[in-house]
Structure formats: structure tokens, C-alpha cells
Amino acid sequence: MTRRRLRFLSGEDVRRALPMAEAIEAMKRAFAALARGEAEMPPRTHLAVPRCQGNVLFMPCYLPGEGRLGVKVVSLFDANPGRGLPRIQAVVVVLDGTDGSPQAVIEGASLTALRTGATSGAATDLLARRDAATAAVFGAGVQGRTQLEAIAAVRPIGRAWVFDADPDRAEAFAREMSETLGLVVAAARTPADALRGADVVCTATTAKTPVFADGDLPPGAHLNAVGAYQPSAHEIPVETVERARVVVDHRASALAEAGDLLIPIQRGRFAAERIHAELGEIVLGLKAGRASDAEVTLFKSVGLAIQDLAAAAGVLDGARRLGLGTEVEL
Numbered sequence: 001m002t003r004r005r006l007r008f009l010s011g012e013d014v015r016r017a018l019p020m021a022e023a024i025e026a027m028k029r030a031f032a033a034l035a036r037g038e039a040e041m042p043p044r045t046h047l048a049v050p051r052c053q054g055n056v057l058f059m060p061c062y063l064p065g066e067g068r069l070g071v072k073v074v075s076l077f078d079a080n081p082g083r084g085l086p087r088i089q090a091v092v093v094v095l096d097g098t099d100g101s102p103q104a105v106i107e108g109a110s111l112t113a114l115r116t117g118a119t120s121g122a123a124t125d126l127l128a129r130r131d132a133a134t135a136a137v138f139g140a141g142v143q144g145r146t147q148l149e150a151i152a153a154v155r156p157i158g159r160a161w162v163f164d165a166d167p168d169r170a171e172a173f174a175r176e177m178s179e180t181l182g183l184v185v186a187a188a189r190t191p192a193d194a195l196r197g198a199d200v201v202c203t204a205t206t207a208k209t210p211v212f213a214d215g216d217l218p219p220g221a222h223l224n225a226v227g228a229y230q231p232s233a234h235e236i237p238v239e240t241v242e243r244a245r246v247v248v249d250h251r252a253s254a255l256a257e258a259g260d261l262l263i264p265i266q267r268g269r270f271a272a273e274r275i276h277a278e279l280g281e282i283v284l285g286l287k288a289g290r291a292s293d294a295e296v297t298l299f300k301s302v303g304l305a306i307q308d309l310a311a312a313a314g315v316l317d318g319a320r321r322l323g324l325g326t327e328v329e330l
Contacts, residue, residue, distance in 0.1 A: 006102050009325040011110035017318030020153050023118035028283050030310035035280025038065050039306050053078040061305035067097035070309035072108055092312045104316045115311035117146025120224035123299035125154040126282050126289050128222035132199035133158050138211045140164035140173035143204035151200050152181050159184045163194040192216040203227050203235040214239035223298045225260050234259040242269045244298035245276050257302045
């Protein structure tokens with residue numbers, strides 16, 4: 001019988017195997033494949049664990065053209081920080097698409113942060129003004145870090161502001177990202193301070209209600225909204241959604257899960273027909289991006305299994321090339 005080997009990859013392996021610029025291009029290819037109908041992606045299964053303030057998501061995907069199969073299992077337990085554990089934990093399993101053999105088990109929280117940031121990088125590249133130079137990040141967690149890294153990879157960002165409900169976290173974020181990216185990053189005292197002059201805005205929080213006021217958002221800004229993933233939660237003001245050119249990762253998923261859109265729809269302030277495009281349609285040139293420098297553009301992402309599989313495939317390829325991870329024989 002053919003010997004089968006399974007590679008285990010840590011969060012550090014993920015970061016080394018797939019640099020952000022490569023991850024952004026991988027996301028563009030993935031969304032193009034989705035728009036062309038070349039992916040099989042069942043709706044994700046959501047299992048609530050209310051006794052422990054938790055939720056678990058199961059996210060499978062199949063890319064026949066690339067011979068890749070994968071599934072992510074991600075848990076989100078709100079009380080975990082008090083236990084000394086991460087709020088988000090995950091693993092991604094990659095299988096050979098031709099024979100079903102398991103190929104890798106990848107630490108999923110790092111992969112999720114990377115692919116989410118990379119997707120916002122792709123959206124920023126397609127929708128933000130070409131001269132965008134100032135960023136605002138809401139949420140000083142792991143997701144906020146990859147958001148800033150990604151937009152700095154596609155636009156000449158020279159200054160960034162971060163706002164977080166915990167000022168100490170914001171200060172730590174500012175120090176770390178200033179050093180890591182070579183940018184001027186500062187903690188903002190208020191949401192309005194963070195938005196002053198912002199060209200690109202990323203919201204990556206656990207907030208259930210909007211994290212800024214619509215009147216503070218500058219004309220011509222591009223927004224990446226990635227934090228809220230449930231129908232009852234929204235980070236973006238209804239007024240902002242109402243006036244923005246809205247692009248989503250996937251229409252069906254957004255209309256099932258994205259409170260940032262569903263709440264305005266429920267209030268009669270937005271309609272599903274007003275979604276301008278899926279990101280893959282813009283990648284393929286089927287739909288236009290930004291219409292003018294003064295327009296506000298909004299990319300709403302709830303997170304898709306195809307992002308995880310595309311990133312995991314890139315990580316696995318890079319890990320094999322660099323000799324990363326630990327292999328065991330099955």
C-alpha cells in the first residue's frame with residue numbers, strides 16, 4: 001500500500017510559508033474561481049454552544065480544477081481570554097482532491113487572520129483610491145494587524161490610526177505595527193480621531209453595534225468590514241451602508257449572515273438588489289470598481305471556506321518548498 005504522510009503546520013509555519021503579497025494574489029484567484037462557478041462550497045454549518053458563550057463553524061470547500069479539498073473547524077468562545085486562551089481557535093485540514101488522502105493539518109487562527117487580511121488587501125487594491133495613504137483600523141487584535149499589513153501591501157500607506165475599546169491594546173498595537181511595517185501608527189483617543197483624513201478603514205472588532213458615526217467618515221473612503229459575521233451584529237452605521245457602493249465576498253452568504261447588510265435591509269434602508277458586485281466579479285472585470293474619487297466604497301466579508309482552502313494550499317506549497325512543519329506517517 002502507498003505510504004501516506006501528513007504534515008502539521010504551526011502558526012509560525014503559516015506566516016513563513018505564505019507572505020502577504022502572495023496571499024493577496026491567492027485570494028484574487030480564489031474569488032475569480034468562485035465567480036466563474038469553479039468551486040463547490042456548501043453553506044457553513046454553525047453550532048452554538050451557549051452554555052460556554054461559544055460558537056463552532058464547519059467550513060468545507062472543493063476546488064475541482066486544482067484538485068484540492070479542505071475543511072476548517074473554527075471555534076469562537078467569548079470567555080476564553082479570561083481563561084488564558086485565544087477567543088478564536090481553528091484547524092484547517094487539507095486533502096488531496098483526487099484520492100481524498102489527508103495532506104496537512106494547519107493551525108487555523110493564523111491562517112484565518114492571514115486570509116482575512118489578504119482578502120481586504122485584494123478588495124482595497126480593487127476599490128480604494130490609487131493615492132490612498134492614510135488608514136484607520138478599528139480593533140487592535142490579530143485580525144486588525146493583518147488588515148493593516150495587507151492594505152499597506154497594496155497602497156502607499158504612510159500613516160495609520162488604530163482605535164480599540166481597550167486603550168492599552170491600541171497603544172501596544174501602534175508600537176508593534178510601527179516597527180513591523182515601518183509606518184507611523186498611532187492610537188486614537190476616539191473613533192472620530194481615527195477617521196480624520198482616513199482613506200482606507202478596516203473594522204475588525206467583536207462589536208455588536210456600529211463602531212463609528214457616519215458623519216465622521218471622510219468622502220472617498222474605502223471600508224473593509226470583517227468583524228461582524230452574525231445577522232444580529234453590525235460594525236458599520238446604517239447610513240454608511242445606505243450611501244456606499246457595496247461589494248461582498250459572496251451574495252448568498254452575505255444575505256444569510258451579514259448583519260452589516262441585514263439590519264439596514266430590515267429597517268428599510270437598503271435592499272439586496274443594491275449590492276453592486278461580488279469581489280470575484282470585479283477581479284474578472286465583469287463589474288466595475290470605484291466610480292469616482294468622492295464615492296464611499298464598502299467591502300463586506302463574512303468569511304468563506306474558499307478563502308481558507310486557497311490560503312491553506314498556498315501555505316502547504318510554501319511549506320513543502322521551505323521544508324517547514326512536522327510530518328507523520330499515517
